Each structure stands twice: as structure tokens, then as C-alpha cells.
Amino acid sequence: MKLIEFINVEKSFKGRKVINELNFSIYSNEIIALIGSNGCGKTTTIRMVLGITEPDKGMIKRWSKDFNKKVGAQLQTTPFFEGFSVENNLKLFSTFYQSRLTNEKIAEILKNYSLLDVKNTLASKLSLGQQKRLAISITTLHNPDLVILDEPTAGLDPSGQREVQNMIRRLKSQGKSVLFSSHDMLEVRNTADRILIMDRGKLLEDGGLETILKKHGVSGFEELYYQLIKKENQNG
Numbered sequence: 001m002k003l004i005e006f007i008n009v010e011k012s013f014k015g016r017k018v019i020n021e022l023n024f025s026i027y028s029n030e031i032i033a034l035i036g037s038n039g040c041g042k043t044t045t046i047r048m049v050l051g052i053t054e055p056d057k058g059m060i061k062r063w064s065k066d067f068n069k070k071v072g073a074q075l076q077t078t079p080f081f082e083g084f085s086v087e088n089n090l091k092l093f094s095t096f097y098q099s100r101l102t103n104e105k106i107a108e109i110l111k112n113y114s115l116l117d118v119k120n121t122l123a124s125k126l127s128l129g130q131q132k133r134l135a136i137s138i139t140t141l142h143n144p145d146l147v148i149l150d151e152p153t154a155g156l157d158p159s160g161q162r163e164v165q166n167m168i169r170r171l172k173s174q175g176k177s178v179l180f181s182s183h184d185m186l187e188v189r190n191t192a193d194r195i196l197i198m199d200r201g202k203l204l205e206d207g208g209l210e211t212i213l214k215k216h217g218v219s220g221f222e223e224l225y226y227q228l229i230k231k232e233n234q235n236g
Ligand SMILES: Nc1ncnc2c1ncn2[C@@H]1O[C@H](COP(=O)(O)OP(=O)(O)OP(=O)(O)O)[C@@H](O)[C@H]1O
Pocket: 013, 014, 018, 036, 037, 038, 039, 040, 041, 042, 043, 044, 045
């Protein structure tokens, strides 16, 4: 099923076009990585998927009128109450979603997100890895169909990165779709089913890694990325 469809979407800020003729779709039960250099338009695209930012031109189709209840998003800010414990954050957020969770369910979430040891710790005292895990657990409390994560592994050490990558895969195994942005090529290669490569507001590629590599006659992902971006810059 198609969850999201961007049709010729454009967006400008202060007269400068930052998203240009953007066309892509998000289907159910897939992991999509959104990649591209700083300022290419990834966050703006994510904000448009979420309906926080409206396009100037084009259309964004969503699979449900109840879309807001069926999507979970973790943007770059810390989406929890720092003065509350981990467990109380989960309880508090579950009441926002009108789905107060049982103690058993909370215990299960704490276990699944490796937060049991710190359940009584204030969110402000968590390590970055623990904060990310808490953020993602909150993002998925209401069992959304689509989970959007903006640079979920930024700043994490390799084991923290691996935990978040495993979480992304687990979300897929639960039938959800995940759209995440990243600057880490290895992570994208290891985690994503499909890759969207953006440069200066345009979509350069959309597809599976092997297909894209074959199309450009290169063997490695890094080589592909730099070749694409370089070509685009030469073209102006
Ligand atoms: N609200 C805004 N007002 C003005 N310019 C904006 C606004 N939001 C984004 N931009 C500009 O739009 C362009 C795209 O920004 P965006 O944050 O989408 O890029 P990005 O790919 O997410 O970058 P990064 O990898 O650094 O997070 C940038 O040049 C940015 O300065």
C-alpha cells in the first residue's frame, strides 16, 4: 500500500527554492533512507511528509485522513520531559495518546529498548544513546504505521548506532515503514531497503542500492554518492 506520495513538490524560503520538483512514494513495510549533503533539503522534506511544512507547489497524498495518529516522528530535538524519569516519561506520553499503558506493557517497552536499568533515572541524566532509545520508544508508543527519524544515530558510538539500527529493523518486522535520514553510508547500506539521494532540493536517485550501483556502473556506495554529487555540481 502506498502511504505517502509526493507529486511535483516545490518549496522556497525567502525566494530561494530549497525543494525542486520532488516526486517519490513511501509504501507500507519498507525502510527508506534519505541521504544528501547538509542543507540539501532532507529536514524540509521530512517536515512536509509530516504536514508541519506546507509545499508551495505540487501535492502530497497521504494514505489516511487520520494520518496524524498513524505516524510517529522523532526530529532532532529531545522529545521528552527531562525532569521526569524514563518510566514516567513513557507513562505520561501514553496518556497523550489516549492509550494509557499497563505496567506490563511499560516493562516490555523498557526491555525492548534496553532501558530497564535506567527506568528510574531522570531523562536529563541519560547518555545520548539512552536518550535516543527513549525518544524512539516514545515515537512508537501509539503503534504508528509510519515512523520518521531525523538522523537517529547522529553522535552515537558504534554500539549505540547498532542498537538504533536494530530498532529500525524491528519496527519493520512489526509491519511498520521507517523513513530515516542519515549521513552514515554504512548504516544506510546495512539498514535501508530503498535509498533516496537528494542534492540541492532535487531527488537524484530513488531505488534499491544494487539497482542504483548497477545503473551507475560503480561497485561501492561511497563512490556512487560522490560521483552523483560531483556530476550534479558540474552541471550547475
Ligand atoms: N524555515 C526556514 N527558513 C529559511 N530557510 C530555511 C528554513 N528551513 C530550511 N531552510 C533552508 O533550506 C535549505 C534546506 O534545509 P534542510 O534543513 O531541509 O536541509 P538538510 O538536508 O536537512 O540539512 P542537514 O543535513 O544539515 O540537516 C537550507 O539551505 C536551509 O537553510
